[in-house]
Amino acid sequence: MRHLIAAVSCAIALGGPVLAQQSGTVVELYTSQGCSSCPPADRLLAQMADRDDVIAIALHVDYWDYIGWTDDLARPEYTQRQRGYAQRWNAKNVYTPQMVIAGAVGVVGSDPGAVMNAMAIHRNTASPIALEVVRRNDGLQISARAIGDVPAQALVQVVSLTDSVTRNIERGENAGKTIDYRNVVTGWQNAGTWTTAQPARLSVPLDHAGPVVVIVQDGTSGPILGAVKLP
Template sequence: MTDPSGTGSNRARSSESPVRARDVAPAGGVAVVEMFTSQGCNSCPPAEEVLTEIERDARKRGQPVFALGFHVDYWDYLGWPDRFADAAYTARQQAYARAFGSGQLYTPQMVVNGTVEFVGSDRRRAATAIASALTGVAAAPLALSVEDAAGATGGGHRVMVDYQTERPPERAVLNVAIVERGLVSDVARGENAGRTLRQDNVVRAFTSVGLDAERGRVELEVPPDLDPRQASVVGYVQNDGDKAIVGAAAIDVSAESG
């Protein structure tokens, strides 16, 4: 199936091997798994299941693996506007396409630590990329704390995230996302018409800031329907040039927001 943007192809494939990075010694490595997806794409639900498995397995094993589902907006023209889609997430995928030298967009696309990309439903590739990432060393360790603050415009609220890192590279950026688990959508139109989709690790708010100092605060405005009991803050330090991710951390919103 072809990506409706005309910029690439939907190359969905699948594998039956489990999504696990087995027997990885704690060596300070992290794995940030970004997936570009859409409710309008019928090849995306299997990849979203993979992303859910990745996050659940990492939580169970206590591994520093962080899953984020970025919903792009270029499938919306089929008649189903993805309620989680944002043009900024499409722009983020475009930036990766330029960095990879492909110039192509497709869904579902998975990117691990900003440097390895493949079809998001490929369990074997995901397991291999995550295992490789965990054997490395995070060059810029990161710590986060979070504070919930009411009163944002539009009925939402603000989440304040304090960060502390070490040795960030020049021209590094700090990406901060709020992801939510257990979201259910009844899709009425588009390629998934008639399906009920359950999605995890959906990015509900996102920002990138230049790392001018080793500590600071980031403020995000989140939608009013966010359930803090099912939400986490994920932060990751990324080189602005080659897009390599060199540090990451996460904290549950409910851990401090109550």
């Protein structure tokens, strides 16, 4: 991983294309500025954000906006993504803070033990795909091929991130607090459906200059088959 990071840094310095290969377990935190239980989970995600073996992302949901503070980072489509997981797992409702590990299991996001246990299980699971992403000035070149058991089709998704955001909360359950957020999701694009019997090669336009994650998943709420993060 150190060699990959060095290569990426060099490419950025020279203004050339940036290449990244399979890297880390995806951890999705569903959080809200209006949730008093969420700051410990936000801090836990921040601790994971710089790890080489984790792709940590924060998705802000909008269903707590009615209690006094509107989360300006929330989008209804992130709430819908969380509801998709709940439906797949036959859960009765959604909640914050929740961390979803590898698209396969959801745990209370403020419980470090539960989070680490879930991550340990999935860290030892080999990815069934080989995934490579090249970032150029005009977008991404995504290549994927199956190397294990995979569903007949998989969804290729491009996630835009803001590395760090600070908010002063004036009302609601967190009134008076200043909260730092890491790896905040600011955009989510379904880039295409991959028929996995054949290798995939996709060109995806991108106008986002910040970090980006490519996620290949069994649908929108199934297990994550592979993921790559680029700076």
